[in-house]
Every structure is written in structure tokens, then in C-alpha cells.
Amino acid sequence: MVKVSSWGRLSYEEHALRHFFDREAASTQLRGAGPGICFGMGHSYGDVCLNPGGALWNMAGLNRFIAFDEETGVLTCEAGVLLRDIQRLFVPRGFMVPVNPGTQLITLGGGIANDVHGKNHHRHGSFGDHVLRLRLARTDGSVIDCGPEREPGLFAATLGGIGLTGAVIEADIRLRRVPGPFVEAELIPFANLDEFFALADASEAGYEHTVSWLDCVWGGGGRGIFMRGNPSASREGKAPRAGRLGVPFVPPVSLVNSLSLRLFNMFYYAMKKRAKGPILMHHESFFCPLDNVLEWNRIYGPRGFYQYQSVIPREHGREATQAMLGEIARSGNGSFLAVLKTFGDRQGRGMLSFPRPGVTLALDFPNKGASTLRLFERLDAIVREAGGRLYLAKDARMPRDLLESGYPRLAEFLSYRDPGVSSAMSRRLMGV
């Protein structure tokens, strides 16, 4: 038994780890091995990848590439390959993963199981939109190839299916051509949410990537920095430095408190506000600014932290976001990392895919126990009222009814579950 925690560090429980190294042996290894759940890099925040006291199938050892077609950009590789490995290998060849989440330190299988999204959702959808085929091994020993045409039901259940349909062993994904490793980015300060939405509307047509950092301490909780960018053909930019920062130990208390938050938000806003005109950013700095700070999740101290990410349909987006920011301000909690982004007008392909038309807000909160959970209940009420949903990859505590109201295809999804797969999240939200 090995103690394992996820990125939020909210729990640290014993798991029976089983390691997978050979894709051809995976189905034999998996047969009758349940109940358990696949684990990749453990970068999801809550309990989606955990199974305390039970089996955890570590897929990170399935890290081989299988084939690449230079003409079509279709890459076949094993599910444990990291997005970072794909980027480092293929960006110099003029290709990039089609959707970059906020960290590259995740496995391909994890990206599929959580149907991750990035700053280009309004243009290119979520990760699942670029998966052409995946090979699923189930605990009954079967191996099933599925895709949009073949076994479309099982395919749609697996995209964003939080690992509950079996183990993704390998997949075909279509990489996107890029002119180089850089993004030409612009940073634009906004004073309130109306300005944010105006900027989003004005930028979606002309910019492949948009995202905003929100200051939820100062300025009535609505000012922030809007970031937008396009791939650049420039060769002039600088690659990020190899020397990496890290958080070497877990501080005894969270370093994120009301004082540090106020200071950080003030300085960050002032610093970014000064940036004028387009700047050239390396794709790693643009998409994954925190990947260079090793184990940054430690700053929240031994009790860990929650991330709360919602998506609200566009018609209620402005009011609901403002209401959530108001609740946070009243609670005296602030979020160090508050990220706001409008999604494009498309539903995810997966039955439990998070992205849907609307606006998504992601917030980090140090775990202060009951008071943090009470704040979430008030935020839940706003999300529920507005017809929104919470992101399973981030969740550690949502009530069951919010899953049911937020994910209307839940019942359909359940029929595709592998009965030998179970996680802390599935038991919490689905009973088994």
C-alpha cells in the first residue's frame, strides 16, 4: 500500500498501486483487477483519481509513441504519454497538441478522461474533439476500439467519463500545425465584468486564445487582466529558462491568506497593467505558467486546497459571476488564482464533458474546513439557479443533485460504466 494524494492535497490515503508498462499486457493485467481506477500524474484536484483503500492503476508507465503521420498530424500513442512530452517532441516539427490545458504535466489518458479544455475552446473545442480513436481495456478482459463512428456511445461516455468506463490504453489524436513555438500575446486590463464580456466578444473572432486573470480582492471583484493571443511565426522569442523554481517543503500553514492575497493581487494587477502592446511568449509560459514552479500546490499548507470551477450559461453569466464574486468577498476568502474564460458555442462530445456554451470561472481556496465548505454551498446555489455545472476534474465536494442538474446525460452515461471501476468520486456522486 502506498499513500497517494491528488493535486489539491486534501487527503493522503493508502492505495494498492498497480503499474502498467506494456500496452499488450494491459488487458490481462486489468481482467478481474477491480474495483479500481486509473491514475496518471495525479494532477486533477479532488477525488476523481483516488480510490482510498483500494486499487489504483498507474498508467504513467505506458509512455510509448506508436505512430505519427506527418501529412495528417495524427499521432498514435499510449495513454501514459505526457502532453509535455508530445509538445517537446512535436513543436520543433511544427505541430502542437490541439488543446493545451493549464498544465502539460498530465497524461494523454487523463486529458481524455477529464475532457480537458484550454484557452482556445471558442475556436477548437475541448481535448475530446481531437480524439479520433481510443482503445479501452475493461475489467472483464475485453479490449474495445472506439471513436466517433465505431462504438460512438462508449466513445462519448469515455471522453470526460472520469475513468469510469475502463482504462484508456492508447489513442489517436490529431495534432495542430503551428508556425513556431511562440504565441503573440496581448494583455489588456479591464475594470469590471461588463468590460470583460465586451473584450471577450470582441476577441473571439480574431484571437485563437483568450483567458483572463481576475482580481477577486480589489476593485469590487471584477477587475482583471484579459489575455489574448495567436500562434506566431516569429523565431525571435526566448525559450523559458531550464532552471526551475520549486516549493521545497510544505509550510506549516497556508501561505495564502488575506494579507498575501491582497498584496499579490495588488502587485500582479499593477505589474500586468503596465505591459503594453503585443508580447512574444513561449508556448509553455503562455499555456502553463505554473508548470515551472514545481509542486506549487504546497503553498496551501498541510490541509491542502480546493478548486471550484463552474460554467454558467451565457445568458446568466454576468449576473451569476458577479454574485459569486460578491459571496467570496463577503466570506473574506479570496482566491489567489481566479481564472475567467468564455467558452465557445459548442457542447463537449462527452456525456460528462464539462465545457458548454457560457462562461467558466475557476477559483482556488485554501482548505479552512467548514467555513470553506459553507462558502461552496452558497456558490453552489448560484450555479444551480443559473443552470450551470461544476468541473469534475476539480471537484472534491459537490452535492449529488448538482451533478444531476448540471449533467443531463448522466443516466445515459451510467449504462456505459465498467462495473469493475470505482473511484472515491464515483462512490461519492453516483453511489458505486
Added chain:
Amino acid sequence: MRRRRIVIIGATSALAERCARLWLTQGPADLVLVGRDLDKTGRVAMDLRVRHLDADVRVLATDFLDPACVRALVDGIFAEGPVDIALIAHGLLPDQGACQADLDRCQEALLVNGVSPALFAEAFAGRMERAGKGVLALIGSVAGDRGRKTNYVYGAGKGLLARYAQGLQHRLAGTGVAVVLILPGPTDTPMTSHLKGSRGCPPLADADTVARIMVDAIEKRRPVCYAPGKWALIMLVLRHLPRAVFNRLNI
């Protein structure tokens, strides 16, 4: 620059595979991967071909315990041209208790970890000596430095290899052939994955870190290389512990 020709025996070994990936990032090379199972070795080759379009990767399979097969394989490889680097990487980590109870298991562990790599080493050494050049690298283990009750069957096989490397180094001194003995400490690979989290499992070094040290040692033709380097010191102490003290240790 002429393309380097690198032969890897036991190419499905995790450390060997990491070394192959590193070598190809250093520049185009011709790789010959040798395994017992053609399909499994082929999967390693497919990965390397995707990573490096300019790599020429061939796959061969043979019986690792049959001296005639070993000889024929090595002769066949040299018939197609000289070899710059030969890495002999195969091994298996047996259960010590099972080896004590079952002599078949014990024999298998000794053959796979000791005799078989020594046969490959002998065959390569002869060919490299005739060519007057090449680096022959063997993966031993810190376990081969002193027998311990928890792991001496594995240690004996690896120790055989260490002594063999020593002899080859003596024989080939003054020629253009270098023999490199790599002694990894406990490393995070499929071979040790079942130990993780068990009582008494030592901290495991990252396979990429160990592979980088190996590639560097081969480049520099170092006769003996502990990986990571701290094991040189640890084993120095352990080798010299008086028996009275050593025998009290539960290691």
C-alpha cells in the same frame, strides 16, 4: 559526422530504453535492438522511430541462454559493420525466498543476470578487439558488491558480471576498446515496481536520471560508474563493514 551504430541487448529493459531515447536526441544513429520477444522489442523500436524520424532502428530476437545463438547474433551484427557502442542491459530481479526454495528459479536468476550477459560480453569483446574500437557497457548492480541475505541470488549474478567486466578491462587495456561497468542503485523501473510501498523498499532513483548518468559514463568511457554517484560512497562503506557488524544488519 558518421552515424553511430549502437547495439542494445535486452532493449526492453527500462534503463536501456531510456538510454536509447537519450542517444537519439544526441544525433542520428543506427540502433540494433535485441530482445527475447520480437513483438515487445518491436514496440520499443516503434516508439523510437516516432521520436526520431532520422533514426534507423532494427529489431532482432534470439535465445539469450544459448551460446551458439549469442555468437551467431553478434557475428551477424558485426558482419554488417562495426559497432560503436554495445550495451548489455538485460536482467531480472528474482524473489530471494523463491530462489532459496526452488533451485530452478535460482538457476534461472543466475543464468539471466550473470551467465547470459557474460556470454554476450565475451562475444562483443572479441569482435571489438579485432576491430580495435568500441565501447562495451554492462549493467551490473550495487547488489553485486557484497552479498546480502535479502538479495544474494540477484547479487551473485550481477557480481559475476562485475568480475567479468574487470577481466575484460584488464585484457583490453591499451586497445581502443573500453569496457564500462554501470552499477545502478535501486531504480524506479518495471523491475522494482512491485516493491514500491512495501516495507523496507529503499528510495528509488528516477530511471531518466540513471540513464543520463549511464549515457555520460559510456561517452567518457569510465571503467566503473555508480548511478547515482552517491552509491559509490555507500557501497564503499558497506563493502568494508566488518563481518561482525555487517551480519547484524537486516538488509
